[in-house]
Every structure is written in structure tokens, then in C-alpha cells.
Amino acid sequence: MDSTDPSRLKQTLTTIFKVAVYALAVATVALGVAVTVAVSQLPSYQELIRRDDLGQMIRVRAADGSIIVSMGPSFGEWLGHDEIPPIMREAMIAVEDRRFRSHPGVDPIGIVRALFIRAERGEWTQGGSTITQQLARNIFLDNSRSFGRKIREGILAMALEWQFSKEQILELYLNRVYFGGGAYGIDAASRRFFGHSARELSIAEASIIAGLVKAPSNYSPTADAEAARGRAAVVIEIMRENETITAAQAAASDPRQVRFVQGGSSQNSARYFTDWALPQLDMLIDESVQPIDVWTTLDPNLQRAADRAINANTPGGAQGALVSLDRDGAVRAMVGGRNYLQSIYNRATQATRQPGSSFKLFVYLAALETGYTPNSTVQDAPLTIAGWSPRNDSGRFSGPVTLRQALAYSINTVAVRLAQEVGTRNVADMAQRMGITTRVSANPSMALGTSEVRLIDMTRAYASVGSGGSAVVPYGIRRVTTADGTLLYQHQSEGERVLVAPWVAAQMIELLEGVVSHGSGRNAALGRPTAGKTGTTTSNKDGWFLGFSSGITTGVWMGRDDSRTVAGLAGGRAPAQAFHDFMVRAVAGRPVEPFRTEVALPDGVPEPEAEEWVPVPEGSLVDPDGGPLEPADPDVPPIVGPIEREPAERPRDEDDGDIAPTPQSLDRALGRRPRPEPRDPPPPRRERRREDAKPEERD
Known part of the structure; x- marks a missing residue:
């Protein structure tokens, strides 16, 4: 072997290392610039608290004030970080982003794991998205699966982490994320599914809500109550493994015992009325952003009758x-x-x-x-x-x-x-x-x-x-x-x-x-x-x-x-x-x-x-x-x-x-007197023609 081969190999490796270092440096600078620009363009926290970008909520009320149906997104009360039950915060972190408190908005470990699973199974089954990335996507992006969208999502997530605290990010996420059944935010979801404020959530109820984010259309109680309970059992087990709850608490929290608020199936006939009445709103009001209440003439008792x-x-x-x-x-x-x-x-x-x-x-x-x-x-x-x-x-x-x-x-x-x-x-x-x-x-x-x-x-x-x-x-x-x-x-x-x-x-x-x-x-x-x-x-x-x-x-x-x-x-x-x-x-x-x-x-x-x-x-x-x-x-x-x-x-x-x-x-x-047999009616006479009417204008 030529004595120069080891030196050539060393030179090649050195060159590759230098290129990698330079590329990494350039990428880091570019990423820093991108994040800095993104930070400068972020809305303020008060602007992010507004949820009118999610669509207009319309509550249709009967003549007695009862709600016939809610159309569009349903929002509950906005709960501050300290008002959100700790079990709800921990359940969401356990099931969606267990390293939430340590990563800078993007989780490198999660990304690597997702890449390995992609190589093993030949398809994307885990996106490696953090809570911050999901928040960035919900606020600023769409749900497309393009590589460019993932890059923008990561940049925005790091910008959010730079601009806001972990507590603020978690508060935004829990008050804005979609939980199915038209409900946005944990308070709307709690009221929609359980009939009470999110402040009163039990472990089993919190596990149901936390389990909905993965696939709201599949796990929402309004779509499939048993699927929602099954998913909640998985969440409770993850919380036990992460020591968020004890084994005794896990054993005592049975999602099968949770009772859901019944939907409006008994009022399905009233939807004929709302389908007729609501399109008239375009001619009556100009408001298309703020949540509105539509007070109607429908009598619920008469509708049932x-x-x-x-x-x-x-x-x-x-x-x-x-x-x-x-x-x-x-x-x-x-x-x-x-x-x-x-x-x-x-x-x-x-x-x-x-x-x-x-x-x-x-x-x-x-x-x-x-x-x-x-x-x-x-x-x-x-x-x-x-x-x-x-x-x-x-x-x-x-x-x-x-x-x-x-x-x-x-x-x-x-x-x-x-x-x-x-x-x-x-x-x-x-x-x-x-x-x-x-x-x-x-x-x-x-x-x-x-x-x-x-x-x-x-x-x-x-x-x-x-x-x-x-x-x-x-x-x-x-x-x-x-x-x-x-x-x-x-x-x-x-x-x-x-x-x-x-x-x-x-x-x-x-x-x-x-x-x-x-x-x-x-x-x-x-x-x-x-x-x-x-x-x-x-x-x-x-x-x-x-x-x-x-x-x-x-x-x-x-x-x-x-x-x-x-x-x-x-x-x-x-x-x-x-x-x-x-x-x-x-x-x-x-x-x-x-x-x-x-x-x-x-x-x-x-x-x-x-x-x-x-x-x-x-x-x-x-x-x-x-x-x-x-x-x-x-x-x-x-x-x-x-x-x-x-x-x-x-x-x-x-x-x-x-x-x-x-x-x-x-x-x-x-009560009239008997009559003789009817005679044939007289033949019809022609209509007397009006002096000012043309023949073709007459009936």
C-alpha cells in the first residue's frame, strides 16, 4: 500500500469535517436569522388570546332561550395557567410532549425517533411534533404534510419559545386546541362532553380530553364514546408510567364510569328549522367574526309535538x-x-x-x-x-x-x-x-x-x-x-x-x-x-x-x-x-x-x-x-x-x-228543502270584450 494513502484519507476526512462545520455554522446562522425574523413578526400574547381566527360561533336559541344547536366553533371560558387543573396540564404533557419543559420548541430526540420509525415501517407514523409545534401549526399554518411546512413549523415553534414562557405556551395550547364536537379549548370540551367547567375535571375526564388531540374525529365522545374511553385508558397508563399519577390513582380512575352529556339527537327535527332560518343572517347582520346568539321563534314544546x-x-x-x-x-x-x-x-x-x-x-x-x-x-x-x-x-x-x-x-x-x-x-x-x-x-x-x-x-x-x-x-x-x-x-x-x-x-x-x-x-x-x-x-x-x-x-x-x-x-x-x-x-x-x-x-x-x-x-x-x-x-x-x-x-x-x-x-x-232533479246548465256565453283589451290579452 502506498505510504501516502493514510494521509490522503486524513485530508479527505478533515475536509468533510470542515465542510460540515461550515455548513452547520451557516445553517445555525440562517436558523437564527429566521427565528429572529419570526419573533419580530409574532403577534402579542393578548392578540393570541383572541380566538376569532377559528371561525364564528353561532348559538341558535329557541323562543324560551334554550339552545337548539351550536354552529361553528364552540368556545368555553379562557382559563389562565394557574386556573387549569394540574392533572389536566400533566395529562396533556404526558401524552403529547413528555419533554415539553426541556426542549427549545423542537425535540431532537423525538425527531430522531420519528426518522427511525419512518425507515423501519416505510411510512410516517409519528411526526415528532411538540406541543409548541402543534400550537404554531394551529395558529399560523395548515395541516399539509410537506417538508417545507415542517421547516416553517419548527422555526415558528422556536420563535414562540423565545418570545413566551412555557406556562404561557401551555395556556395558549390548552385554550385553543380542537377537541372534537366543535369544541375549541379544554373548557368548551369539558362543558360539551361532561356538562361542567374544566376547573372541575377528574383524572378520568382529563385523560379523555388529553386523548382527543391525536384524532378528534375518531375519539370524540360525540363520534364514538367507547373509542374515547379506550383512548383515555391508554393515557392513564402513560401517566402512571411517567409517575404523573400513582398506581392507586390510576386504578381508581376508570373512564368507563364517566357519563357523557347527551347530544341533541332528540332535537334533530329542529335542524330543518335552523337550516331554513340561519341563511337569512346574511341579509340581517354584517357581523361575521364575533360569536353571536340567534334568538328564534321556535317553540321547543310545539316542535316536539x-x-x-x-x-x-x-x-x-x-x-x-x-x-x-x-x-x-x-x-x-x-x-x-x-x-x-x-x-x-x-x-x-x-x-x-x-x-x-x-x-x-x-x-x-x-x-x-x-x-x-x-x-x-x-x-x-x-x-x-x-x-x-x-x-x-x-x-x-x-x-x-x-x-x-x-x-x-x-x-x-x-x-x-x-x-x-x-x-x-x-x-x-x-x-x-x-x-x-x-x-x-x-x-x-x-x-x-x-x-x-x-x-x-x-x-x-x-x-x-x-x-x-x-x-x-x-x-x-x-x-x-x-x-x-x-x-x-x-x-x-x-x-x-x-x-x-x-x-x-x-x-x-x-x-x-x-x-x-x-x-x-x-x-x-x-x-x-x-x-x-x-x-x-x-x-x-x-x-x-x-x-x-x-x-x-x-x-x-x-x-x-x-x-x-x-x-x-x-x-x-x-x-x-x-x-x-x-x-x-x-x-x-x-x-x-x-x-x-x-x-x-x-x-x-x-x-x-x-x-x-x-x-x-x-x-x-x-x-x-x-x-x-x-x-x-x-x-x-x-x-x-x-x-x-x-x-x-x-x-x-x-x-x-x-x-x-x-x-x-x-x-x-x-237543512234545506228537497229540490227537483237538476236541469242541464245553460250553455256558456262568450265573455264581453273590454273596449281597451286586445283578443290575446284576455284570460
Whole structure:
């Protein structure tokens, strides 16, 4: 071997050592500069105590002040280092960073251990992050796993250690870290999971909270209570090994004995209401940072009653929805489906369905407004409009009947005839005036409820009738305050806005009262003045009942989401029964209020001519069964769906399934004299053309 080889090797090693030393020196200087710059840019301690960077906390409160649900991050009281129970501090250090009190923000031993495990297992299973690094990541960085993020995390951790004491860092960490269930900080977690302040934590409870940081979504008691207890047992064993607690204390601290505060599963139906109400905050307030309390109109007792009424009466395989409004429009209860956890689709505010005969409200309102009265007589007789012949569900005709009788027994031909008399466009305008926000067809079948509507809109319309003709606008938020009570928003009434004249509303109430007292809505009777209307669509796909009593208006819908037939579903059955079961609770504490139906008609109101007809849009088609089809003229609004059909089996009323009334039964039920057999109705006359109207502008 050449004698120069040892000297060359020595020179090589010396060079490598010098390069390493220089590189280390340069890295140290660079690290020092980076840490110094980071220190200069750190917020003050008082700024770090603020937690508004974690998102806005929204607490939604019911009408009685109870919390329905908390949205966004949940913050408890900020606890100073000395206020935090020692067992909580030691538990967190034992499980997350046992060398916390000795390292400078980064733990070299932990990093080396993580590298060895990475080489052994081929994947990162331990990050070697200290409590200070986790704090730096939570405040300043994201959770990406890039190498660059780890470098920045280490620099910020050393800057925090330089700027603040160990006690301050631990205080920041325990008050800001996320523990699952929406809770940030140990006090929020303690109140969320155990129902008391973090000042009162036991060893077992502290071990549960300390064990959550590793994976809040997996170990949170709100996600998996048994997993939380299992993880806590591991924490207790680590604390015993580190001599944080004695063996006797470990044996006496059993996480299985800890009882968790139950979540809001029993109030899951109220989430339909909060999902509807909370998006309105964007239009009501500008505050998007500070925690806020949203005080709503929801009555928890009535919400539970509504939930029970829907689930107890809705047929199997079908869905149900309910909306209840107070006289000022305050939403007292809202159920959008049978189980929010299974389906968040709100059938009370989002679904559009055919209302069937409950839509006749607008037909009769338009008729009353033009001069008809409840005692006005209309022919229940066959009629054909552009080849389409509406039919009564009984397959029979009763001859001349009053409006009171026709609505009570939901006679189809009378509703269609009235709509033609007053004009289908006027009926559509009336529906939209009363609050219907969906498109309303002006085709002949619209009188039977073929245009799709929303339950909340229909409930609003009936509430406006019950209020004497003044607009009732649904609302759910009464006021909004900050956490310290500063008022941000207060609901104000829009003032009285008259939709129909009081005498029109009074006559309509009289008609609707007859539906409940002796018509198709008898199952909804409450033993006090009650008015309402049933609705059933073709092949029993939808069932409706809408009505009011003692200042409360409630709408109920039932049906399948896929619009398939529901055997036995009719508005006068399950929906009316659900209305009854809910309303007996809703009005129980309210005085009995007779309806004000004796409102004098104003002088000079003309009586309409008996046979004034409106021409039907040209191009209407019918199917082989007489049902309407989409018109050929693209300018004519299409018919949304088929009308109600004659039943295949025994005659029955379209709404409640009872035997349909004959002319003689109507006479007996309503106390009038027997009548001769009805004559064929006179042929319709053409509408008198207004001098200022073009042909294409007429209804």
C-alpha cells in the first residue's frame, strides 16, 4: 500500500469535517436569522388570546332561550395557567410532549425517533411534533404534510419559545386546541362532553380530553364514546408510567364510569328549522367574526309535538312535513321530514308538490272578491272546456249548490266553473298575491290544484285569510346579539298590508269553517272554532291539510319523495289527523276565539252576471280519459300535471275517502228543502270584450 494513502484519507476526512462545520455554522446562522425574523413578526400574547381566527360561533336559541344547536366553533371560558387543573396540564404533557419543559420548541430526540420509525415501517407514523409545534401549526399554518411546512413549523415553534414562557405556551395550547364536537379549548370540551367547567375535571375526564388531540374525529365522545374511553385508558397508563399519577390513582380512575352529556339527537327535527332560518343572517347582520346568539321563534314544546304528530300519522314509506305560524308570522314549529339524520331535504320549504283541492282557496277568494257570497248558487253539473271534462270523485252531480256546500264537500266541477267565471288568470294572480312563489298555470285544470306549490307558501296564504285578509309573512329570527348581549338585529313588523278586503276574508273563513264542521275536514276538528281545507292529488300521491284556530295556522303535507302512490292517503285522513294531534297541543293554552265572519259588504259591490265566461286558450288537448295535456301553442302555459280522476271502485269524496254526498244527503246535512232533479246548465256565453283589451290579452 502506498505510504501516502493514510494521509490522503486524513485530508479527505478533515475536509468533510470542515465542510460540515461550515455548513452547520451557516445553517445555525440562517436558523437564527429566521427565528429572529419570526419573533419580530409574532403577534402579542393578548392578540393570541383572541380566538376569532377559528371561525364564528353561532348559538341558535329557541323562543324560551334554550339552545337548539351550536354552529361553528364552540368556545368555553379562557382559563389562565394557574386556573387549569394540574392533572389536566400533566395529562396533556404526558401524552403529547413528555419533554415539553426541556426542549427549545423542537425535540431532537423525538425527531430522531420519528426518522427511525419512518425507515423501519416505510411510512410516517409519528411526526415528532411538540406541543409548541402543534400550537404554531394551529395558529399560523395548515395541516399539509410537506417538508417545507415542517421547516416553517419548527422555526415558528422556536420563535414562540423565545418570545413566551412555557406556562404561557401551555395556556395558549390548552385554550385553543380542537377537541372534537366543535369544541375549541379544554373548557368548551369539558362543558360539551361532561356538562361542567374544566376547573372541575377528574383524572378520568382529563385523560379523555388529553386523548382527543391525536384524532378528534375518531375519539370524540360525540363520534364514538367507547373509542374515547379506550383512548383515555391508554393515557392513564402513560401517566402512571411517567409517575404523573400513582398506581392507586390510576386504578381508581376508570373512564368507563364517566357519563357523557347527551347530544341533541332528540332535537334533530329542529335542524330543518335552523337550516331554513340561519341563511337569512346574511341579509340581517354584517357581523361575521364575533360569536353571536340567534334568538328564534321556535317553540321547543310545539316542535316536539309536531315531530310526534308527523311520525305517528304519516303512512309507511311516505314522508311528512309541517309548518305552524303564529298570527304575526312567527314560525312556532317546522318539520321537514320524518328524520333529519336520514334526510336533510326540507319538504316544508324546498319541495314543490301539487296541492290538490287545498288550492281551491284561491278560486273561492277570487270568486268572493268579484261579488259571490257563501250562499251564491252554482251548478254542479257536467261541463266541457276545449274537450276536457272535469269530474267529481263520486262520479255524480248534485245540481245547484251553494259555495258553502261546494267547498265543504270539495266538488270539483263547481271549482272549475268558478275559475272559468272569474278567470283563471285572476285565480293565478290571487294565488301569487297571497304568497305563492312558484309558477301557477292558468289552464282550466289549475282550479283543482295542478300547479306545484310549497307547503310554507300555502300555510302563509291560509294564515293571511285567518288574519282577516292582512299579509302574514313567515319569519324565524326574533333578534341577534353578540355573546355579551349587544343587539345586532331586532325583528320589526312590516306593518299591516291588506291582501284581500276584510269582508272577503270573513266569507272565506266561513266557508273553511264549514269544511271542518261538516265537510271533508272533520278529522281536524278541535272542539273550538277551526277552519281549514283538505287536498288530495291524483292516485293519492299527495295529501294536504291546512287550517287555523285561535291565532295558530298549521299546514301539513304527506307523500312520497318519488311521487308514487301512497295507499289510502287522503287529505281528510292522515294529514287532517296530524293537524289535529298537533293543534290540540298548540292551542291548549290559548283562549277560544270565535271567527269574525259577520263583516258587512261595502255599499255598491256589484253582483256578477250569472253566466259570464272567459274563453279557454286555443290549442288545449286532452288525453283518452279526458285529462288535460300540454297545449300546442307555446305561448300558453303548460298544465303541470293531471287532474283528479274518477275512482275505479266505490264513490268517495276526493279528500277524506268517505262516501261522496248525493243531492239528497246535501239537503239533509245542510237543512234545506228537497229540490227537483237538476236541469242541464245553460250553455256558456262568450265573455264581453273590454273596449281597451286586445283578443290575446284576455284570460
